[in-house]
Amino acid sequence: MMSYLFRIALVFGLVLFVNGSVHAQSNYPNRPVKVVVPFPTGGLADSLTRLYTKELTEKFGQPFVLDYKPGAATNIGASYVAQSPADGYTLLLTTIATNGLNKWAGRPLDFDPYGFAEIGLLGVNTLYVMVPMQSPYKSIADLVRAAKENSAGLSYGSFGSGGPNHLIAEVFRRSAGISKLLHVPYKGTNEAVIDLIAGRIDFMIDGSTINLVASEKLRALAVVFTSRWPTQPNVPTMIELGYPDVTMSTYFGLAAPANTPPVILEKLNDALKIIANSPEVEKRLSALNVMPLKAGRAEAMQFMRRQSDKWGPVLKSLDIPIQ
Numbered sequence: 001m002m003s004y005l006f007r008i009a010l011v012f013g014l015v016l017f018v019n020g021s022v023h024a025q026s027n028y029p030n031r032p033v034k035v036v037v038p039f040p041t042g043g044l045a046d047s048l049t050r051l052y053t054k055e056l057t058e059k060f061g062q063p064f065v066l067d068y069k070p071g072a073a074t075n076i077g078a079s080y081v082a083q084s085p086a087d088g089y090t091l092l093l094t095t096i097a098t099n100g101l102n103k104w105a106g107r108p109l110d111f112d113p114y115g116f117a118e119i120g121l122l123g124v125n126t127l128y129v130m131v132p133m134q135s136p137y138k139s140i141a142d143l144v145r146a147a148k149e150n151s152a153g154l155s156y157g158s159f160g161s162g163g164p165n166h167l168i169a170e171v172f173r174r175s176a177g178i179s180k181l182l183h184v185p186y187k188g189t190n191e192a193v194i195d196l197i198a199g200r201i202d203f204m205i206d207g208s209t210i211n212l213v214a215s216e217k218l219r220a221l222a223v224v225f226t227s228r229w230p231t232q233p234n235v236p237t238m239i240e241l242g243y244p245d246v247t248m249s250t251y252f253g254l255a256a257p258a259n260t261p262p263v264i265l266e267k268l269n270d271a272l273k274i275i276a277n278s279p280e281v282e283k284r285l286s287a288l289n290v291m292p293l294k295a296g297r298a299e300a301m302q303f304m305r306r307q308s309d310k311w312g313p314v315l316k317s318l319d320i321p322i323q
Contacts, residue, residue, distance in 0.1 A: 028088055028264050029062040035091045035254075038077025038098065039159075040070045043189035044125065044208035047288055048252055049093050052122055055275040056268075070188065073160040074098045075107060082111035086257040088264035092116065094253040097163050100308035104315045105162035113308075116255035118301045120269040121293035123276075123285055124251045126225035127168060127207045128235065130218050132199045140221050140241050143203060144176045153180035154202040157192040161185050167311065168224055168248045169205050170318050172238075175245045207250065210289050224248050231286060251293065251307070253300060269297050 035053055039045040046066075053064035069077035074097045084090035092098070094116070103113040129140060137143045147154045158165035166183060173181050184201050186192035193209050195201050197217050205224065210232065212218040220235045226247050228237055238246035254272065256265060275281055276292035285292055295303065 026263070028267060029060055031089065032063045032065050033060075033089050033091060034067050035064055035093060036067050036069050036077045036081050037093045038069055038071075038074035038095075039093075040188035040190075041068055044288060044290075045093060045095070045252065048122060048285075048290060051281065051284055051288075052254075052272070052275060055278075055281065056271060059271050059275070072107065073102055073105070073163050075102055075109060078102075078113070078116075079109070079111050081255070082115065082257055084257050086117070086259040086261075088256060088260055088268070090257065091119070091268075092255045093122075094118075094255045094304075095164075096248075096250050096307055096311070097160075099253070099255075099304045100311055101162060101164065101167065101315060103308060104312040107162070112258075114305075115258045117258055117260040117265055118297055118304065119254040119256060119265050120272040120297060121295050121300045121303065122252040122254060122272065123290040123292050124249050125207045125288070125290045126223055126229055127164070127205050127248055127250060128210055128220040128224070128232070129172070129203060129205050129222045129238070130196065130209055130213075130220055131203045132197055133216050133219055134199060135202070135219065137203070137221070138219075140238070140243075143221060144178065146202075147173075147176070147178045147181060151180075153182040155182040155184050157184045157186055157196060157201045157204040157206075159186055159189065159192065159206075162315070164248060164250050165205055167315060167318070168246065171248075171314065172205065172243065172246045174318065175243045207289055211287075229289070230291075231289060248311075249307070251303070252290075253304065265297060269300075 035049060037045055037049050049066060053066060056064040069080055074095060078092060078098050081090055081092035099113050131137050156169050189208055196204050209218055213220050222238045222241055223229050223235045224238050224247050273294045276294045282292060
């Protein structure tokens with residue numbers, strides 16, 4: 001009799017648990033959602049995430065709150081999210097570094113970069129070869145010539161060893177036949193930009209500083225996209241200048257811990273696509289030098305995997321030391 005009652009109670013409890021879980025998913029979100037940004041405040045990642053979280057907050061009626069966890073080329077923030085509950089209330093801003101480069105960079109990881117539940121893509125941007133406005137280098141040809149003549153090596157900045165800025169600069173060095181460049185890694189955007197404007201580093205391949213060209217603080221010598229960027233039509237591509245290998249698309253996405261319920265992921269993906277279709281959001285993205293990517297979850301995952309497959313072998317072949 002006791003065994004029979006126990007089985008009845010067990011089944012009843014299981015039904016309540018399943019019904020409660022389904023109800024929680026269908027009512028998602030019913031409390032604040034944390035979005036981990038693996039970068040310092042003040043840069044493009046910060047501005048872009050703020051734009052989307054503001055829209056998500058308005059759409060769902062629950063606050064989407066930014067939580068900054070910079071460091072280790074996005075791995076600190078990524079590790080935190082990977083180990084968080086898979087309930088949709090802790091999300092991660094992802095980049096080409098998080099989902100692509102770090103898998104191949106040789107850093108010890110306590111999470112699988114391919115293990116996240118992808119939600120969707122926020123947008124794609126590109127990088128430019130940037131020099132200070134007072135720099136004597138007026139073209140890529142000038143920069144290459146000076147780099148070959150300087151035995152100590154021209155200096156360039158990045159936002160961390162093994163990251164996109166570092167990787168594409170080394171691809172540029174190899175493609176141009178430059179024997180030596182001095183890499184200066186920075187922990188955040190602001191410090192690097194200050195040093196670049198002041199001329200304490202010779203150049204940087206970056207996208208977050210493009211708006212400083214209009215204020216004549218920096219000069220863009222070339223864009224590393226496959227075509228000229230819509231907002232900077234006068235800046236030539238590296239392909240046009242004879243460097244077909246020096247191309248890179250950087251992207252931003254949103255992901256959740258593995259095993260997050262698909263109904264939550266789809267609800268968020270639908271919201272991202274609606275937001276990206278807003279003319280006002282497109283205008284604000286353009287001001288950030290970002291083009292929206294309106295992709296489903298499967299498309300987003302395929303896009304990210306293609307980027308990883310492309311850059312993994314390149315990163316390994318360059319044998320870049322990771323600090």
